Amino acid sequence: MNFIIKKNEEVSNLKCEYCGKEITLEESYEVKIEGKAHYFCCDHCANEFIGSGNNHACSC
Amino acid sequence: MEKLVIIGYGAAGFAAMIKANELGIKPILIGKGSLGGTCVNVGCIPSKKLLSISHFYRELRKRINSNQFPDFMAAFSEKDEVVGTLRKKKYEDILNSYDVKLVQGEAKFKDRKSVKVGNDIYEFERCIIATGSRPNIPEIEGLEKIDFWTSDRALSPDKKVESLTIIGGRALALEFSDIYSGLGAEVSIIQRSPRLIPEYDPEFSVMARKIIESYGVKVFLNSKNIKVQKKNDKLIVSGNFGIIESERLLMATGRKPNVEIGLENAQIELNERGGIKTDEELRTTNPSVFAAGDVIGIKMLEPLAGRQGSIAVSNAFTEEKKKINYDAVPENIFISPGIAKVGKTSSELIGNMYVKSLKVPIDSLARGYIENEEIGLVKLNVDLRNLKILGIQVISERSEEIINESAILMNAGATINDLIDSNQIFPSFSEVLRLAALSYYGDVNKMSCCV
Ligand SMILES: Cc1cc2nc3c(=O)[nH]c(=O)nc-3n(C[C@H](O)[C@H](O)[C@H](O)COP(=O)(O)OP(=O)(O)OC[C@H]3O[C@@H](n4cnc5c(N)ncnc54)[C@H](O)[C@@H]3O)c2cc1C
Ligand SMILES: [Zn+2]
Numbered sequence: 001m002n003f004i005i006k007k008n009e010e011v012s013n014l015k016c017e018y019c020g021k022e023i024t025l026e027e028s029y030e031v032k033i034e035g036k037a038h039y040f041c042c043d044h045c046a047n048e049f050i051g052s053g054n055n056h057a058c059s060c
Numbered sequence: 061m062e063k064l065v066i067i068g069y070g071a072a073g074f075a076a077m078i079k080a081n082e083l084g085i086k087p088i089l090i091g092k093g094s095l096g097g098t099c100v101n102v103g104c105i106p107s108k109k110l111l112s113i114s115h116f117y118r119e120l121r122k123r124i125n126s127n128q129f130p131d132f133m134a135a136f137s138e139k140d141e142v143v144g145t146l147r148k149k150k151y152e153d154i155l156n157s158y159d160v161k162l163v164q165g166e167a168k169f170k171d172r173k174s175v176k177v178g179n180d181i182y183e184f185e186r187c188i189i190a191t192g193s194r195p196n197i198p199e200i201e202g203l204e205k206i207d208f209w210t211s212d213r214a215l216s217p218d219k220k221v222e223s224l225t226i227i228g229g230r231a232l233a234l235e236f237s238d239i240y241s242g243l244g245a246e247v248s249i250i251q252r253s254p255r256l257i258p259e260y261d262p263e264f265s266v267m268a269r270k271i272i273e274s275y276g277v278k279v280f281l282n283s284k285n286i287k288v289q290k291k292n293d294k295l296i297v298s299g300n301f302g303i304i305e306s307e308r309l310l311m312a313t314g315r316k317p318n319v320e321i322g323l324e325n326a327q328i329e330l331n332e333r334g335g336i337k338t339d340e341e342l343r344t345t346n347p348s349v350f351a352a353g354d355v356i357g358i359k360m361l362e363p364l365a366g367r368q369g370s371i372a373v374s375n376a377f378t379e380e381k382k383k384i385n386y387d388a389v390p391e392n393i394f395i396s397p398g399i400a401k402v403g404k405t406s407s408e409l410i411g412n413m414y415v416k417s418l419k420v421p422i423d424s425l426a427r428g429y430i431e432n433e434e435i436g437l438v439k440l441n442v443d444l445r446n447l448k449i450l451g452i453q454v455i456s457e458r459s460e461e462i463i464n465e466s467a468i469l470m471n472a473g474a475t476i477n478d479l480i481d482s483n484q485i486f487p488s489f490s491e492v493l494r495l496a497a498l499s500y501y502g503d504v505n506k507m508s509c510c511v
Contacts, residue, residue: 025254026269026281027262031410043261043406043417050411 018045061183062088064373065175067167067321068190070097071362072353074151075369076188081158083377088182090163090175096151097192098354099362102212105146107235108394109139110215114242115396118275122432129244132220139215168322172346176322186348186376189328189336190369193315193354200227202288206295208309211236221245221308225297227286228312229256231393234272236310238395241275248278248304250297255281257393260453261405261439263419267455268399271435280304317357333357340383341375342368350376364389387451388471390463397422397436398459402466403451404441414444418476420496422456424504427487433457440476440496447475447500458489465490476500 014023021041028039029046040046066076069091080087094101113135121128155162165177174183195210197203214224214236224240226233229251241247249256249272255265256272256279269279280301287298288309297304317335329345331337335357342350350372353365364384371382392400409415422428422436433456441451452466469479476497484491495504 027255027266029262029407029410042263043410043415046410047413047415 014039016041016045018049061185063185064088064376065090065167065182065184065187066190067091067175067187068097068192068353068355069095069151069162070190070192070353070365071099072190072192072355072365072369072372073097073188074154075366076190076352076373077158077160079370079373080377081160083373085373085377086159086161088161088163088184090165090167090177090182092164092166094147095155096147099365100147100151101143102215104362106139106143106215107211107239109142110135110239111235111242111394111396113138114239118242118396130242132243135243136216169326169328170322172326173348184348186350188369188372188376189321189344189349189351189355190353190365191318191321191355192365193317193357193360195311196314196316197311198313200286200288203311206288206290206309208288208295208311210311214240214308214310217308223247223306224308224310225250225295225304225306226310226312227251227297228310228314229253229281230259230312230314231257231391233310233312234268234393234395234399236312237272237277238275241272241277246276246278246306248280248306250280250283250286250299250301250304252283252286253281257399259405260399260401261407263437263439264399264401264453264455267435267437268393268395271395271397271399271455274435278304315354315360317355319355331357341381342372343375359386359389359391361389361391385471388467390467392460392463394460397433397455397457399453399455400459400463400466401451401453402463403449403470405451405453406439406441409441409450415450416442416444416500418442418496418499420492420499420504422489422492424495425487425489425492427489427491428456430487431457436492438462438492438496440493442476442500447477449474449476449479452493454492456489456492462490462493466493469493 017038023041031038031046063085064080064087066073066087066089069089077087077089113130117130167175167177170176174181223246225248227250237247237249256268257265284300289296294305295309326346329337336351336355338344338351344351352368352372354360374380374382387403390402406417418440420438422433436456438454443450454462479494479497
């Protein structure tokens with residue numbers, strides 16, 4: 001098989017919108033709030049962000 | 061007038077027939093193609109046989125540091141043997157022990173109360189639609205001009221394949237990437253979403269990628285502008301990921317329900333997924349007609365199809381009003397280690413303030429070490445108010461067995477304490493569930509083997 005692989009510029013690194021940890025799109029939890037997508041490193045951060053967290057510190 | 065007409069003789073249709081006999085009803089069973097439908101002929105059975113061969117040799121190569129691959133075409137002959145044996149044992153022979161009239165041909169509804177097969181018309185009191193599904197082919201530039209594969213042909217290639225490109229990134233794509241890489245082919249996966257298996261939580265998607273990359277499979281996520289063309293003897297797939305050249309292209313882009321059966325004549329409506337719309341008791345918008353299996357288009361799984369077939373007949377003729385608890389329907393991706401889930405994922409539970417996820421890596425487990433398993437994880441989602449288990453996801457060897465146990469827990473509405481209070485086999489893989497439950501109360505890294 002022959003590959004001619006380009007660098008995928010479209011997938012730039014993201015940051016968790018709650019704790020700021022750098023994440024990739026692949027490992028992110030996506031939450032749509034009023035039509036806009038927000039990205040988090042884990043479900044705890046997502047819950048904290050939308051105000052329904054149960055006081056878990058982000059452990060990942 | 062027939063008491064019951066069943067359209068389709070796959071898992072759902074067979075289960076419906078068996079239930080009908082239990083209730084003293086002799087049904088008309090209409091089907092086309094090979095007896096047994098998808099599962100035994102071109103679904104679960106052949107794919108799992110090929111996966112078993114792939115896994116055996118991969119383990120062998122790892123253990124004795126060899127470079128031995130299975131004989132490509134012999135693997136498919138072995139698969140054909142298993143399919144032939146099981147079709148005979150589980151479908152053809154079984155049919156003889158039931159009171160049923162088999163009709164072969166294509167059925168279409170004539171009106172609200174009858175179906176037509178060729179020139180024959182069968183008027184019914186009740187009817188079950190169990191016509192299954194077929195591959196869904198999305199629009200991709202150039203696809204109509206090339207001879208691409210769907211899963212049926214990937215299960216029966218006519219000659220050895222050296223390289224395969226797969227479009228898709230869910231269960232079928234992963235399983236076929238395992239099979240073909242295990243048979244020595246170079247395999248690439250092109251997925252349009254940002255991650256593989258998007259129906260699982262992201263940490264499972266990341267691990268899924270690690271697993272198939274360890275087989276040598278190349279994975280391209282977030283793929284856009286996909287085009288295909290044929291050049292000399294090769295298929296060229298191009299897009300934002302670059303250009304990939306291979307012998308064969310497999311479209312593993314989901315399945316769609318077989319609903320082209322004259323539904324409009326019987327006033328049967330479709331749901332938002334293009335499957336047959338039913339209520340919880342599997343009754344369609346025509347109260348004399350029920351639906352079961354892949355044709356509903358919600359979850360396409362063999363045991364679910366079977367249970368729906370059986371429940372549809374119960375509800376059609378009795379007052380039992382049976383329902384499926386979809387939160388207790390397990391699913392598994394049979395790569396190695398396998399990936400499985402039941403109930404709700406964290407993504408599905410975001411916004412629910414009373415949820416805690418309990419995660420334990422497989423290397424916390426004695427059995428993981430014994431079997432040299434490095435990749436693996438279990439995640440229990442728990443309701444903090446009553447410690448009820450809301451969902452379980454797992455990556456592990458024997459994931460299909462672990463998730464069976466999980467499905468029983470879900471069906472019973474079990475709490476993590478029920479799990480902690482149970483006695484289990486040591487050392488086993490499914491112990492990981494109990495370990496995850498224990499992690500609610502303490503650090504599993506500080507626990508001995510026997511807690
Ligand atoms: C490659 C592959 C691997 C899979 N692996 C697994 C697995 O490991 N585990 C699992 O649980 N599930 C698996 N599945 C899914 C599973 O096979 C299906 O969910 C299940 O077989 C569906 O059963 P069914 O009875 O709904 O449909 P089918 O088995 O497809 O039966 C439908 C029947 O209806 C007939 N029919 C259709 N239209 C008409 C008509 N107009 N008139 C008369 N007859 C008609 C067909 O000929 C067929 O006999 C797999 C599927 C595939 C494709
Ligand atoms: Zn975070």
